Amino acid sequence: MRPLSLFVFFLIVLSNSLLFAHTELQEVWEPQVAGRFYSENENVLKGQINTFFKNIPEQPDKGKPLAVISPHAGYQYSGQVAAYGYKSIKGYEFTRVILLSPSHFSSGKRFRGVSILKTKNFKTPLGLITVDQEACNYLLTFAKGSSPTAPQKTTTLFGSYEGAYSGEHSLETQLPFLQLSLGNFTLVPIMVGILVDDDFDQIAHAIRPLLNDKTLVVVSSDFTHYGEGYGYVPFKTNIEKNIKALDYGAFEKILSKDFHGLRTYRKETGINTCGIIPIALLLKLLPENAQGEILNYDTSGRQSNNFSFSVSYASILFTKLPETKSGHYIPPLDSSEKHPPFSLTSEEKIRLLSLARNTLQTYTRTGIPPDLTPIERTVTPKLKKNYGVFVTLKKYGELRGCMGYVLPKRALFQGVVENTIKSSSGDCRFNPVEAQEISDIIIEISVLSELKKINKPVDFLLGKEGILIRKGLAHAVFLPQIAIEEGWGKIDTLRHLCQKAGLPKDAWKDDRMEFYVFTTNVFNEVDTI
Structure with missing residues (x-):
């Protein structure tokens, strides 16, 4: 074994012993990064997060949320992106949150497995969050290969390592958003270390019994960290475009719930997504009928107009819809509901095409969908009826994106907006449409009859x-x-x-x-x- 490999191995083994050192249950875990990653002033913090929420237009119901992947940089950089995910869970009565966060090894000690801090409460400037002691104790006593309802001994993959939380921001930055989105809830704080071989299956097996309709899973992660300071410079030209393509390659694996594909992609590209291990763990937890969607994406390089250093942020939502597979919606086909024969006037067709064009321009350049409230007041009653609809983008006569749904799922004008966005940024066959391409793209809309x-x-x-x-x-x-x-x-x-x-x-x-x-x-x- 080479000296470096021996050193890394020693770190892992050493950290396992630290991970399971005896720790007493604390009353309160104090904030570690308040005043640096987000404001330590309660009113300022509330105002900032609520402003993020107000900047997001109303979105159509996407189904029952199951999980959110959210960034964890300073709020001035990633807060607006994070708000997309947290606004999507408002109104759902979640009583527990399982929070999976990567350890950035701030104390210099790596560990294998996951750490669950022994504390009764987490504190933020917005107040205390109660830790679900019963759930945490269950995980800490879960034994490898034992029955979930009758644990026999402590597995080496679960422990309480306070060093994983000291000075760590990945978990803490999610908490104020959760407080303003959900109100009262209990927390299962899980700091994820190094996982190898069947660790993912063993940990997912332990967590799975805790999942129910009242439990939300949140994964904290940024994506590509580009620049010499991050030790990652896989390209030196067309940096913004290549970063986006790199990120969307990872998104494709995540949205497809492709655990092995994501790990292979990491090996092939070297992508340094800091939360890739917690994300891979999430893919083991998601049910087959989970549907993923990218709600928002941005980079610090775009914000600062400087791509010598850039970190990517994404808000990804997983929802549960009836009869789904591989993230695609399959509505019931035996519905007795009937819809009148469909026809559109030339003015209505022009209105929908204009709406699609405006959506393409707005979303491609800003990442923000148009506000549907004023649009709804101006469209005809026919455009408010529910119809299946596809939006197709073509560039120089070649397909550039096509997304839609077969059965009536949304008001027609809403479906055009939603599927324009999905065709331009969510069709995994293509890279997202860029601003300079817009003038070369022709939009086609297909409105469907009943099946x-x-x-x-x-x-x-x-x-x-x-x-x-x-x-x-x-x-x-x-x-x-x-x-x-x-x-x-x-x-x-x-x-x-x-x-x-x-x-x-x-x-x-x-x-x-x-x-x-x-x-x-x-x-x-x-x-x-």
Whole structure:
């Protein structure tokens, strides 16, 4: 073993013994970074956070929150981004928060496993937060391989190491946001150290019984730390663009809940996301039907207009929606609700395209969606009805992004705004649209009719009807124009649909496969405006 490797190994072993040193239960853990990362004055702190919340336009309901990934830099840098995640949990009656934070090793001691501080309360300028003693004691006595309800001995992966909390900001910076978002709640503070091999599974197995409808999981993490001071300079040109691409590569793995893919991505790129271990642990905890979404993204380099040093911040929300898989919404298909035949006037089409264009410009340049309140007052009643809708972006005739949903889920004008944002920044096949591209992009909107079930897979009108296939939770959909644009016949279309759903290409022959068709009202900026 080389001397450096031996030294690192010694650190880990040494820290394990420190991790499980006997500690007494404290009454209060005092703030460590108040006055540095956020204001130590109660009124100033409340005002700053509430201003962050006010800067965020009202968002459509995204489903029951399960988890939030939130940045932890000084509030002047990452506070506005963090506010997106915390505003999304307002109104939900969470009574407990499990907070997973990375240890920045401020005291110089690394440790393997997780540390749970033995204290009754955490203190911030906004008051005391009660620690859930029962949950913490359960984790501290959880034994590897034992029954969650009958722990037998203390595993080496759980302990109380006060040094992980001394001077540490990653956990503490989340607390004032939680206090103003949730009010009263109990806290399970978990500082995450080094995890290897099956540590993730063992710790997730221990935490999982604590998860319920009243419990929110929060992960504290910044993303790329670029610059000589961080020891990470993987590129020296097009820095802003490359940082964004690097971050979104990680986001793609996170939103797909791809635990192994995220770890491989880290090895391949060297990305120094400080909370990547807690994030990977979260991916082990999320249920299959969790849906992820990037609420906001920014960098300190953009804020200071100096990319010689830059830290990336993202607010990511995971929600639970009925019948979901791999982050994609699958609404019930047997709804008896009927919707009237759909048609739009030329003025209404122009209004929706104009709204999509304004959304693309606003969100690409600022990261903030347009305020829907004044828009709602100006649109026609028809545009307030719920319809399935897709927004497609094309650049020089090539696809640049396409996102939407099949069944009526939002008011049409809201769906256009939401899916314009998702097409420009959330389609994992592409990097996010950049400001300089906007003038080269043509927007197309497809408004969908109701779904109609067909009995035979070939009973659809090629080029005139879109088709959705579903087998269990696996599903995929093509708009009517896709087959024509790709030059496919019916069999080719069905095969590509199956592959898109993650199924064998001939799975359309399976008797358990369901088929639905729909028509679309398609219009774009070239033909309409």
